[in-house]
Amino acid sequence: MTKIRPLLLAPFTKLAGVVLRRRLSGGIDLRTMRFLPDSITVPLKRDGLDPLPELTALSTEEPIKKLATLFGHDIWLVSGYDEVRAALADGDSWSNDLGQFVSQKGRSDEEQIGGLGMTDPPLHTALRQYLTPEFTMRRLARLEPVIERIVNERLDAMEAAAAGGEGGLGEVDLVKEFAFPVPFEVICELLGLPVEDRERFRSLGVARFDLTQGGVGVFGAAADTREFLIKAVAAQRANPGEGLIGGLLREHGDELDDLVLGGIADGVFLGGYETSASMLALATYVLSETPGAMQTLRDDPASVHRVVEELLRHLTVVQLAFLRIAKDDMVLSGVPIKKGSVVGMSLMAANRDPRLVGEESGFDFHREATRHMAFGHGMHRCVGAELARMELRIALRALATRFPDLKVTAPREELEFRKLAAVYGIEKLPVALHGDVAAAAAAAGCPYHAGQEG
Numbered sequence: 001m002t003k004i005r006p007l008l009l010a011p012f013t014k015l016a017g018v019v020l021r022r023r024l025s026g027g028i029d030l031r032t033m034r035f036l037p038d039s040i041t042v043p044l045k046r047d048g049l050d051p052l053p054e055l056t057a058l059s060t061e062e063p064i065k066k067l068a069t070l071f072g073h074d075i076w077l078v079s080g081y082d083e084v085r086a087a088l089a090d091g092d093s094w095s096n097d098l099g100q101f102v103s104q105k106g107r108s109d110e111e112q113i114g115g116l117g118m119t120d121p122p123l124h125t126a127l128r129q130y131l132t133p134e135f136t137m138r139r140l141a142r143l144e145p146v147i148e149r150i151v152n153e154r155l156d157a158m159e160a161a162a163a164g165g166e167g168g169l170g171e172v173d174l175v176k177e178f179a180f181p182v183p184f185e186v187i188c189e190l191l192g193l194p195v196e197d198r199e200r201f202r203s204l205g206v207a208r209f210d211l212t213q214g215g216v217g218v219f220g221a222a223a224d225t226r227e228f229l230i231k232a233v234a235a236q237r238a239n240p241g242e243g244l245i246g247g248l249l250r251e252h253g254d255e256l257d258d259l260v261l262g263g264i265a266d267g268v269f270l271g272g273y274e275t276s277a278s279m280l281a282l283a284t285y286v287l288s289e290t291p292g293a294m295q296t297l298r299d300d301p302a303s304v305h306r307v308v309e310e311l312l313r314h315l316t317v318v319q320l321a322f323l324r325i326a327k328d329d330m331v332l333s334g335v336p337i338k339k340g341s342v343v344g345m346s347l348m349a350a351n352r353d354p355r356l357v358g359e360e361s362g363f364d365f366h367r368e369a370t371r372h373m374a375f376g377h378g379m380h381r382c383v384g385a386e387l388a389r390m391e392l393r394i395a396l397r398a399l400a401t402r403f404p405d406l407k408v409t410a411p412r413e414e415l416e417f418r419k420l421a422a423v424y425g426i427e428k429l430p431v432a433l434h435g436d437v438a439a440a441a442a443a444a445g446c447p448y449h450a451g452q453e454g
């Protein structure tokens, strides 16, 4: 049987970095660019949780706009809801294969880092067909009690950390103690990684998202997690386990070699880890700052679905869909686009477009946010959407039930939101879990709490 070897499997979460650091086929080395024009970075920046005003204005005034021409390629941004939806629904006109721009010279097979978001049919169709059966409601039902256990364990751990926290103030960093560990454990369960291997995998995963070492650190760590997963596949080949890796080995072990299956697993890890972690952290922030939101989640189980959908829309952590390249000269919602143009679709701007949500685009937990595109749209729509939803519903309801008075303890101007990121997020979220702790610290004149109470 034919073995599948993805041409280019690159991490969509680090898309901007990938595009920047690699060499274009025309021989232009993007690494020599010292900065990106501001116009190009607008969809990757925010003001707190909100899009920049320039982006909001674009989505109503010029929803399809040419931002720049770089190395002979027009760079477009699509930011209106209808325009983004129409563009993503049209699978035939675009290629997602940035490999055509990127030299693979000098990169070993293990370094071809992964995800199906940057592949085109027929390879994309083949890879996706392997993955979708692993994400059916029936398969995911296996994970539901597991997620509940993981969430409860992390809530216990967070409470213990807060009790022993700095200065005895009862504060804890929710990003470190909850937002990253929950999706990490869930993905380990999904993939079926043995418990004894997880600590090593965790340390590689942390390095992968640590931008402090620049591209070298990220790409080195990316190759490490991929190599780890390739070995995990090899180890299970003789005796397939319960998770996704074992399932694919049982069903398609003769078609998929260790490298390809390791690449698929790596793409799942990459697609599902940082995105879900960012959602958990930012959602906690929004819920804790919105009067009545935590209590609604706690007291009204029927609200959970609605609140989570509105959080997904409002936060849209994957700010841009995968970059698309026009296969031919084309017309998009009336605007002519030349073959070879690179097109970014701002999911964030689309999800805040008044045509979707009316003039009030802020977080409203009474809103029925049914048509948002936080998971994209069309043939590359998120494979893990139902798992992500399940995880968010379980985790946020449990958090609100256990700590309904949770308060963020740093003033807004001290919160470290990502500055330029394909996946938006926050580095730390210091919280007090119980209202009395936050109030006592405020009364004691803790500078963190100034202006937070009341």
Ligand code: HEM
Pocket: 088, 115, 116, 117, 118, 128, 187, 190, 267, 268, 269, 271, 272, 273, 275, 276, 279, 316, 317, 318, 320, 321, 322, 347, 373, 374, 375, 376, 377, 378, 379, 380, 381, 382, 383, 384, 385, 387, 388
């Ligand atoms: C809240 C969490 C998540 C968000 C907001 C999110 C969002 C997205 C978005 C916007 C896309 C790209 C759509 C496009 O360009 O058309 C995508 C693709 C993808 N996501 Fe997610 N995702 C999340 C969680 C997950 C999880 C938990 C997994 C797996 C465990 C996952 C796996 C993938 C994969 C494999 C793709 C590529 C699909 C393809 O190209 O066919 N994601 N996701």
